[in-house]
Amino acid sequence: MTTPARPRHTAARPATAGPASARPAATRRASASPAPLPAAVSRLRALPPASRRGPLRINADELVAVSVLGQIAHPVGRANPYRIGYDGVPRVLPGTGGIVLNHRIGDPCIGLAGDHIEPGVALHNNGREVVGPRDGPNTALMTYACVGNVAEVVSGRMAGRRGTVSGKHGGINHVLVDFPTEVLARLTIGDRIQIRSLGLGLRLPDYPEVEVMNCAPLLLRRWGIRARDGALHVPVTHFVPAVLMGSGLGKNTAWRGDYDIQMSNRPLRERHRLGSLRFGDLVAIVDADVRRGPSVRDGRVTLGVIVHGDSTASGHGPGVTPLLTGPNTVLRPFLDAGANIAGRLGIRPPAPPRRRATLPERDPRRACIARELPPRLSFATGGG
Numbered sequence: 001m002t003t004p005a006r007p008r009h010t011a012a013r014p015a016t017a018g019p020a021s022a023r024p025a026a027t028r029r030a031s032a033s034p035a036p037l038p039a040a041v042s043r044l045r046a047l048p049p050a051s052r053r054g055p056l057r058i059n060a061d062e063l064v065a066v067s068v069l070g071q072i073a074h075p076v077g078r079a080n081p082y083r084i085g086y087d088g089v090p091r092v093l094p095g096t097g098g099i100v101l102n103h104r105i106g107d108p109c110i111g112l113a114g115d116h117i118e119p120g121v122a123l124h125n126n127g128r129e130v131v132g133p134r135d136g137p138n139t140a141l142m143t144y145a146c147v148g149n150v151a152e153v154v155s156g157r158m159a160g161r162r163g164t165v166s167g168k169h170g171g172i173n174h175v176l177v178d179f180p181t182e183v184l185a186r187l188t189i190g191d192r193i194q195i196r197s198l199g200l201g202l203r204l205p206d207y208p209e210v211e212v213m214n215c216a217p218l219l220l221r222r223w224g225i226r227a228r229d230g231a232l233h234v235p236v237t238h239f240v241p242a243v244l245m246g247s248g249l250g251k252n253t254a255w256r257g258d259y260d261i262q263m264s265n266r267p268l269r270e271r272h273r274l275g276s277l278r279f280g281d282l283v284a285i286v287d288a289d290v291r292r293g294p295s296v297r298d299g300r301v302t303l304g305v306i307v308h309g310d311s312t313a314s315g316h317g318p319g320v321t322p323l324l325t326g327p328n329t330v331l332r333p334f335l336d337a338g339a340n341i342a343g344r345l346g347i348r349p350p351a352p353p354r355r356r357a358t359l360p361e362r363d364p365r366r367a368c369i370a371r372e373l374p375p376r377l378s379f380a381t382g383g384g
Contacts (some may be wrong), residue, residue, distance in 0.1 A: 056225060056232075057206050058217060065198045068144045069154070070123030070175055072191050073097045083115055085312030086264045087360040091115075096172045096308070097122045099187055105166050105178050105280030106342030106350035109309040109318050110263070111357055116316070117309035119279045120166060120184065122174040123193055135173075142173055142256040146199030147305055147321060148216030148345060151177045156191040158183050164345060165195060166280060167307025167321045168214060170248060170257015176307055178347060207232060210326035211291055213255055219323070222344045223282065224336070231329065234303055235336035237281040237353065242288040242296045244268060246315035254290035258307050258319035263358050275355035277318050280341040281306045284333035290322045301328045305341055312359055 075097035082090035093115045103112065103119045125138040133139070149165040163179035177193060199216040210232065212220070226233040240261055248259025261277075263269055277283075282305055289297035304320040311317055324331060340350040 056204060056220060056227065058220065059201070059203045059205060060217065062203075063198055063201055063217070065196060066144055066200075067194050068125075068141050068197050069192055069194045070125045070138070070141050072099060072187060072189050072193065073122045073124035073174060074189050076172075083313060085360055086314040087312070087366075089312075089360065089363065089365050091312060091359075091363070093312075096169065096174065097124075098189065099184055101181070101184050103279065103309075104181070104184075104342070104348070105278075106340055106348055107279055108351060108354070108356055109277050109279045109306060110275050111359055111362055112309050113359065114309055115311045115313065116169070116172075116319070118169055118174060118176050118307075119309075120163070120176060120178040121187065121193065122169070122172075122176055123195075124174055138173055139256070141175055141195075142168055142170075144197035144200055145175045145195050146197060146202075146214055146216040146219075147323065147341065148219030149195050149197055149199065151193050151195045153179075153183075153187070154192050154194045156188050158186050158191065163193075164341075164347060165216070166341065167305055167319070168257050169308050169319060170251070170259070173257070178342075207326070207330060209330045210324055212324055213290075214321050215323040219341065219345065222346075224339070224344065231332045233332045233334055234284075234324070235282065235339040236284045236303060236333045237335070237337060237339045238274060238277065238283045239272060239333070239335075240274070240283055240285045240320075241268065241272065242285055244272075244274075245285060245288065245294065245296075245320075246317065248319070249294050252293040254294055254322045254325075258304075258321045259294045260311070260315070260319050261317040262315060263310055263317040264314065269358075270355075273353075273355060274318075275357065276353040277306055278340055278350055278353065279306055279309070280350065282323075282339040282341065282344075283320060285320065286328075288325075290325045294322075299328055300326065301331050301333065303331065303333060310358060 081092045084090050095115045096118055100119050125141045127137040129136050145165050151163045153159050153161050161183045163177045166178045167176045202212045204210050224235045244262050246260045246262040285302045287298050288302040289295050289300040290302050302322050302325040304322040306318050307321045308319040337353050342348050342350045
């Protein structure tokens with residue numbers, strides 16, 4: 001590529017916001033919050049001055065495209081159908097796996113009657129190889145697939161139809177793929193889908209401080225990233241403080257999944273407008289470093305995509321697959337309500353952001369607490 005190299009970054013420059021009248025109305029509305037924000041978030045919220053957009057220089061000639069494959073995974077049930085929520089209420093809800101027909105990227109992911117809902121199609125490679133670990137093929141699928149890669153159905157009645165990789169869900173170890181609604185309606189559990197993996201090993205030669213992961217070159221080009229004054233100004237829909245991150249902490253890699261935003265803290269959730277999250281939203285996790293697995297670190301920021309829905313379980317919530325991570329002097333996110341991969345990749349217009357209550361708030365039931373002692377047995381059990 002011929003884009004000239006930028007001057008080396010030498011010192012951190014604090015972001016400065018232009019006058020409110022100079023900012024788009026949608027951005028001014030998105031920036032509103034009911035209470036003053038922590039300094040780390042406030043510094044990052046500043047909208048960068050207008051600048052000419054140009055293609056980022058990437059190591060395109062070094063990248064290797066590899067085809068990987070998975071099958072549409074059936075949901076897996078547990079012996080106990082109940083999920084105990086952080087509000088103490090047991091619920092029976094749809095969960096991971098299968099083909100989700102009525103929720104896709106761009107749709108709200110909060111307040112659904114489901115737990116960790118995976119929009120579109122969930123893929124798992126059930127193959128076994130004679131060498132390596134038993135789950136080696138699926139581990140490779142989880143590693144190689146990148147958000148924005150092309151996926152093609154290669155078996156069944158929808159063979160030849162194409163979709164887009166929208167994320168990775170760790171723990172259950174699914175790769176998620178979005179297809180048009182009419183294709184989702186005719187896909188079958190077990191259909192084989194092949195992904196043209198491209199993005200593993202992606203680097204930004206002019207910004208070595210920034211690590212790219214799980215991100216296809218196509219998404220990087222269409223994200224709307226602006227290069228100015230030695231920094232990358234990146235549009236996101238929300239800022240998430242690292243203190244809200246839960247399930248997924250403790251892993252030693254961020255290449256094979258996601259980690260969750262906890263939604264049980266209502267004041268923080270409302271302060272950061274997290275009730276308006278959508279599948280496919282591009283978000284910034286402030287003071288988060290995922291280079292060697294998710295961790296909290298001052299002065300760093302991680303940008304990722306919302307890949308699965310909310311959960312009532314403690315420590316869980318909408319999942320974020322990391323895409324970019326680096327120092328906040330180089331990665332400078334700013335608010336843009338349109339920063340959703342459904343729109344950025346030209347798949348479908350995302351729904352307008354609208355705050356929604358969580359399922360525990362919508363569900364009028366209360367925790368199951370015994371109000372009286374159980375009746376005594378009429379015979380001796382021989383117990384102590």
